Amino acid sequence: MSLSQRDQKHNWHPYTQHKTASPAVAITKGQGALLWDENGKEYIDAIASWWVNPYGHSNKYIADAIYKQLTSLEHVLFGGFTHEPAVVLSEKLIEILPSNQRKLFYSDNGSTAVEVAIKAALQFHYNKGTTKTKIIAFEDAFHGDTFGAMAASGISLFTEAFQGSLLEVVRVPIPTKGNEDKALAVLNDFFATNACAAFIFEPLVLGAAGMVMYSPEVLDKMIALCKEHSVFTIADEVMAGFGKTGKTFATDYLVNKPDMMCLSKALTGGTIPMAITTFTQEIFDGFYDEDINKALFHGHTFTANPTGCAAAIASLELLQTEEMQENVIRINKHHLDFESKIINHPRVETTRVLGVIFALEIKSERKESYYGTLRNKLYNFFIENGVVLRPVGNIVYILPPYIITDTQLQKVYQTIEDALENV
Structure with a gap:
């Protein structure tokens, strides 16, 4: 019995309707930007395994650090105890985070990083004796699958079964080009009731919405409005952080900095689940009490x-x-070259590039569902051709490991071109 057949006996995979889905591809080895399945077939991991693996699979530098740590202290509870790796990591992060970030709270994944931020925003006001119970978020946002993070998310496919069981969240249109004034006006209207505790956002690019991008200038205005009305801002950098946008953090493009930041995914180079929520001193002080x-x-x-x-x-x-x-700059240059080549293709609606992120929208007569027929055909075509890409509806995106070679990247581009002609 093959590994993929054995997998089907007991394992329940994420975001999968097992009655209609193909068997999971059984991966037995990874190295650099490549993966190999149980039959020896090679794949280019063009999405860094859900955006977590910028330094390549089986990275020896990270593996050696993990091995060294395992042989001295693998784990100790953090309640009432501390240890050198946590202290050193906090010191290194504070050096590169926006200067207003002073405190770090550890958790285990992007959803819980968001959960911590939302809970802190709500409890801060509770501690102060004020009533602020609403969260502001973008339409079509995705912040995770735990209940607070799910409430802030706007993709109904993932959340519709839980309507009525979630926090109260009010929605702002994504401030894409031409939509900025409307988004700012809607945001400003929410402040009239004085009931909003925080505004959570994916800075500059909404990943699960299909790499939808908007400008730092309009986000700066939104953060300024929130500060004016004493509403906390939460930058969900789980996807965008650690170089994806061309800067260490997407918020590095901003003049106005958020009050909280959520970090995960590439934080450990795709090795061990970990997340961090960062805070200003003001927020920490709201919990510092007898x-x-x-x-x-x-x-x-x-x-x-x-x-x-x-x-x-x-x-x-x-x-x-x-x-x-230099790799980040190199990939961005290749993306821009590919964009110039493909933008006028008759089947391409739009393209967008930010840092190592590339996305194109395929023309479609109707709005494609998240896991619709076109998406599934594209996904299967890419897998058959040895490239791991996970389209979002009719949007194909690339978010590769930073160590991907030029040859591998060109194969990814060529496979997308082939898909435009054949799918």
Whole structure:
């Protein structure tokens, strides 16, 4: 029995309707930007395995850091204890985060990083004796699958079964080009009731919505409006952080900095689940009190796991190398060249590029569903041709590991061109 057949006996995969889905591809090895399945077939991982793996699979530098940590201290509870990897990681992150970020809270994935931020925003006002219970978020946002993160998300396919069980969230249109004034006006209207605790956003690019992009200038205006009305801002950098947009963080493009930031995915280079929510001193001080009930009662068993911290430290060191920074520039240049080549293709509606992110929208007579027929045909075509890409409806995007070679990148582009002609 093959590995993929054995998998079907017991494993329940994410975002999968098992009655109609093809068997999962069984991967047995990864190296650099490549993966190999149980039959020896080679694939280019053109989305860095859901955006987590910028330094390549089986990265020796990160693996060595993990091994070294495992042989000295694999884990210790973070309640009442601390350890050097957590302290060193906090020091390294504070050096590169926006200067208003002063405190770090550890968790285990992007959803929980968002959950911590939302809980902190709501409890801050509760601690102060004020009533602010609403969250502001973009239409079509995606912030995760735990309940607070799901509430802030706007993709109904993922959330419609839970309507009526979620936090109250008000929606702002995505401020794409030509839509900025409307988005700003809608946001401003929400402040009239004085009931909004926080505005959460994916800075500059909404990943799960199909890499929808908007300008730093309009986001700066939105953050300024929130500050004017004492509404906290939460930058969900889970996807965009650690170089994806061409800067270390997407918020590095901004003049006005958020009050909280959510980090995960590439934080540990795709090795160990870990997340961090960062805060201003003002927010931390809202919990700093003689009253134990005003503490932030959140955590989990593996909070600030030393091995995960060691992986994150190694990942940050790799990100800051000259080679990796040059790779980001190199990929961006190739994306722009491909955009120039493909933008006038008769089947291409629009294209967009930011940092290592490339996206194109295929012309369609009707709006394609998230897991619709066209998406599935495209996905299968890419897999058959040895390229891992996961289209969002009729939007095809590339978000590769930074170590992808020019030859591998050109094959990804060619496969997309072939799909435009054949699917």
